[in-house]
């Protein structure tokens with residue numbers, strides 16, 4: 001499965017089968033998380049076979065079912081921590097999809113009190129990602145159109161269109177897709193509009209999709 005195919009196949013899945021993730025798949029995911037931590041200084045951790053993280057009223061309210069594996073996205077309280085977690089968390093999400101797993105980004109509806117105990121007190125817990133073999137593969141989200149998010153007028157080069165299409169496949173908090181994409185002196189730029197609490201996490205996720213599909217670095 002290519003990364004673009006993974007973007008198209010990925011949808012949030014909140015209910016999981018009672019099937020353990022095999023050792024070789026864990027090793028593969030753990031190796032990617034370690035590589036990211038080494039390169040970025042983030043403190044990403046993957047927890048397996050633990051009910052605690054989604055054992056709460058909020059998680060049940062969020063319709064989560066049988067979540068026993070999750071990725072914890074945390075790191076030093078730097079200015080860009082949310083965007084970094086978005087960018088690298090989505091790399092893990094798409095890799096998990098390529099390995100046959102399903103995921104759901106979760107900012108709110110998990111047992112935050114318990115998961116906070118897993119990280120250092122001086123670090124920020126940004127979000128978690130539920131992980132496992134889904135009861136279903138989920139379904140495509142309702143999406144804005146290309147015209148609704150592109151702000152630069154004129155003919156769109158193929159690489160730019162590919163980037164925008166991939167950006168529209170990205171998960172965003174409450175599916176708000178509150179971003180605009182344009183070019184500045186020929187280079188792509190993405191900005192969030194509005195004030196949602198997860199907007200910089202969304203920005204990192206959307207940038208990752210755009211960059212992988214377009215082959216261009218976003219400003």
Ligand SMILES: Cc1cc2nc3c(=O)[nH]c(=O)nc-3n(C[C@H](O)[C@H](O)[C@H](O)COP(=O)(O)O)c2cc1C
Nearest residue numbers: 011012105106107108109141171172173174175198
């Ligand atoms: C930063 C972030 C936080 C999210 N938080 C939650 C959450 O707390 N509970 C939940 O059920 N879904 C959460 N989601 C999942 C979104 O609702 C979902 O990604 C969006 O509706 C788009 O659907 P899709 O992922 O199937 O494409 C979150 C997504 C993102 C990106």
